[in-house]
Amino acid sequence: SVGECDFVIVGGGTSGLVLANRLSAIPGVTVGVIEPGGDVRGNPNVTKPTSWLKNMGTGIDWQYTTSPQSAPAPPQQNGSGSGAGGGRVLTYHAGKAVGGTSTINGMTYIRADRAEIDAWETLGNVGWNWSTLDRYYVKSENFTPPTLQQQSAGGASYDPAYHGVGGNVKVGFLPELDLSGFEKPAETTWATMGYGKIQDVNGGSVRGFDVWPMTVDVGEDTRWDAGRGYYWSVAARPNLSLIKGTATRVLWLNGSCGEEVVASGVEYLDAEGNIQVLGVKREVMLSAGSLRTPLILEASGVGNPRALRALGVEVKVDLPGVGENLQDQPNLDLIYSGTVNVTGYPPYATFATAQDLFGSNASSIAAVTCMSIPQWAKQIEQNGGLNASAVEKVLRVQHDLIFGQNVTVAEMLTTASGSYLVSAFWALLPFSRGGVHLRSTATRDMNDPIIDPGFFTVDFDMETQTAIGRLAQQFWETEPVRDLVTGSISPGDAVLPQNATDEQWASYIGSSFTPNYHPIGTAAMMSRDLGGVVGPELRVYGTRNVRVVDASVIPLQVSGHLTATLYAIAERASEMILDSLVS
Numbered sequence: 146s147v148g149e150c151d152f153v154i155v156g157g158g159t160s161g162l163v164l165a166n167r168l169s170a171i172p173g174v175t176v177g178v179i180e181p182g183g184d185v186r187g188n189p190n191v192t193k194p195t196s197w198l199k200n201m202g203t204g205i206d207w208q209y210t211t212s213p214q215s216a217p218a219p220p221q222q223n224g225s226g227s228g229a230g231g232g233r234v235l236t237y238h239a240g241k242a243v244g245g246t247s248t249i250n251g252m253t254y255i256r257a258d259r260a261e262i263d264a265w266e267t268l269g270n271v272g273w274n275w276s277t278l279d280r281y282y283v284k285s286e287n288f289t290p291p292t293l294q295q296q297s298a299g300g301a302s303y304d305p306a307y308h309g310v311g312g313n314v315k316v317g318f319l320p321e322l323d324l325s326g327f328e329k330p331a332e333t334t335w336a337t338m339g340y341g342k343i344q345d346v347n348g349g350s351v352r353g354f355d356v357w358p359m360t361v362d363v364g365e366d367t368r369w370d371a372g373r374g375y376y377w378s379v380a381a382r383p384n385l386s387l388i389k390g391t392a393t394r395v396l397w398l399n400g401s402c403g404e405e406v407v408a409s410g411v412e413y414l415d416a417e418g419n420i421q422v423l424g425v426k427r428e429v430m431l432s433a434g435s436l437r438t439p440l441i442l443e444a445s446g447v448g449n450p451r452a453l454r455a456l457g458v459e460v461k462v463d464l465p466g467v468g469e470n471l472q473d474q475p476n477l478d479l480i481y482s483g484t485v486n487v488t489g490y491p492p493y494a495t496f497a498t499a500q501d502l503f504g505s506n507a508s509s510i511a512a513v514t515c516m517s518i519p520q521w522a523k524q525i526e527q528n529g530g531l532n533a534s535a536v537e538k539v540l541r542v543q544h545d546l547i548f549g550q551n552v553t554v555a556e557m558l559t560t561a562s563g564s565y566l567v568s569a570f571w572a573l574l575p576f577s578r579g580g581v582h583l584r585s586t587a588t589r590d591m592n593d594p595i596i597d598p599g600f601f602t603v604d605f606d607m608e609t610q611t612a613i614g615r616l617a618q619q620f621w622e623t624e625p626v627r628d629l630v631t632g633s634i635s636p637g638d639a640v641l642p643q644n645a646t647d648e649q650w651a652s653y654i655g656s657s658f659t660p661n662y663h664p665i666g667t668a669a670m671m672s673r674d675l676g677g678v679v680g681p682e683l684r685v686y687g688t689r690n691v692r693v694v695d696a697s698v699i700p701l702q703v704s705g706h707l708t709a710t711l712y713a714i715a716e717r718a719s720e721m722i723l724d725s726l727v728s
């Protein structure tokens with residue numbers, strides 16, 4: 146053993162560094178963070194907000210790949226079970242750096258629809274709802290209002306009631322916010338279509354058109370990632386150590402404490418590839434992200450017994466939800482040429498509900514999909530390790546959010562660069578589920594998860610994605626924006642004519658979608674009988690002292706972008722842990 150800490154945090158990313166900061170604030174409490182990535186404060190692609198896309202495919206991007214996505218299926222063949230994707234292998238970007246994915250992401254700061262967070266409580270998590278989480282959204286934030294010019298010429302708006310100013314996460318409008326005059330026609334066009342401008346997208350209701358704020362230091366025009374927000378300012382604390390390494394598994398004390406196993410330390414590979422152990426006196430916190438945390442649990446004997454035996458791992462805790470419930474959103478583009486010359490950054494999003502997408506058909510679609518849920522649950526059971534009746538209950542909560550509580554189900558970006566006009570759009574709450582699992586216990590396979598996001602395994606997701614695509618397309622065909630469009634560049638009229646059929650849409654979507662890089666749910670916070678992996682204190686079921694704090698715990702997708710919610714979750718988790726220290 147190279148040492149021992151009170152708390153060992155696996156992964157110095159978006160969520161892990163919040164814990165590192167808050168727990169090490171107590172003098173005498175020792176905290177060790179194991180993280181394979183390095184210091185990226187001097188990397189201009191990280192620091193310059195408008196250069197963020199240049200990080201993809203570099204050494205600070207894990208660049209995971211998925212298993213081939215299954216063959217395309219015509220839409221509306223209920224219960225066919227075959228997804229779309231045409232055997233495509235997709236790349237999953239994720240940050241490998243101090244600060245994790247917050248160092249390479251798009252910096253959009255949008256929280257969620259209120260009812261989506263309230264649903265966490267319905268899924269068995271007492272005390273997790275919008276009003277309790279909202280305190281931590283506000284606590285974590287340090288908001289800078291837009292300038293008057295950004296408000297008048299750039300469309301930036303806000304309501305101070307929703308924002309915090311004392312937190313660690315700097316949020317504001319980019320100094321490069323576009324002022325060239327594209328925002329007004331975009332706003333007017335969406336308003337004409339029934340999507341009025343919302344004053345503030347971070348108040349728990351996102352439906353409509355908005356100009357979004359970002360996780361940036363406005364004064365310095367710099368990305369504000371978790372490293373800058375939570376780590377570097379406290380890195381010199383004598384009780385906080387950052388250890389360069391890749392965790393492989395949790396080690397357990399011999400015997401159990403009642404029914405629960407007790408972690409004694411974390412095994413990791415150091416920078417030279419040697420196996421080391423960091424002992425733990427109090428708790429292990431897994432914050433390696435939703436594509437890595439389940440692998441560490443499986444290598445430690447926590448997961449589906451069938452899968453663990455196949456890997457040759459001794460079963461410590463029978464927990465079939467580990468690595469299951471993977472949910473992400475399929476992302477598509479439409480690109481047009483135009484008469485504009487957009488020189489600044491246009492962060493414009495429109496959120497729509499199922500009622501918006503399906504109009505007068507919404508209630509019949511609600512009824513038909515409700516009847517399909519048992520079938521979908523069976524398909525998901527077949528593809529993974531979860532029990533169909535548990536999946537069915539979770540999908541019913543999701544169905545009620547969509548059709549009962551009318552949360553938004555679509556996000557459509559309206560952006561532009563130079564003379565290019567671009568839509569990017571995705572379904573927010575697909576019913577499909579996938580999984581991520583350990584390939585083998587060989588150390589070389591630790592960085593190579595088996596990822597199957599299962600996009601479009603539920604055929605209704607294609608129907609929704611098509612309806613969203615049609616709405617995104619309709620935007621460019623509506624006055625006044627229509628007058629700015631000169632032609633369709635991608636995918637072009639041959640692939641996707643103005644009145645494309647369902648088949649044309651399905652073919653375009655299946656062959657062209659990418660992940661939205663919002664994977665969640667692989668160690669879901671839900672009751673154990675629903676397939677949950679952690680309970681409301683974020684502790685892994687069947688363990689005494691292992692918690693998960695990262696995107697893995699989010700049980701259902703949110704109408705937002707994940708970091709705002711992750712910072713809030715991690716702040717709340719830190720408070721829970723600190724409370725348990727004094728009690």
Ligand SMILES: Cc1cc2nc3c(=O)[nH]c(=O)nc-3n(C[C@H](O)[C@H](O)[C@H](O)COP(=O)(O)OP(=O)(O)OC[C@H]3O[C@@H](n4cnc5c(N)ncnc54)[C@H](O)[C@@H]3O)c2cc1C
Nearest residue numbers: 156158159160245246250251252253392434696706707708
């Ligand atoms: C391209 C892209 C664009 C995005 N855009 C946005 C956006 O605009 N707005 C937004 O809110 N969200 C966005 N997201 C999503 C968001 O950034 C992530 O959901 C979030 O940062 C994940 O946080 P996390 O704490 O779960 O994991 P991460 O921040 O990924 O942290 C996990 C950390 O664990 C480390 N790690 C991995 N394996 C191990 C191991 N075995 N041992 C030790 N450490 C390990 C990793 O190196 C990493 O540092 C985007 C994501 C991507 C990929």
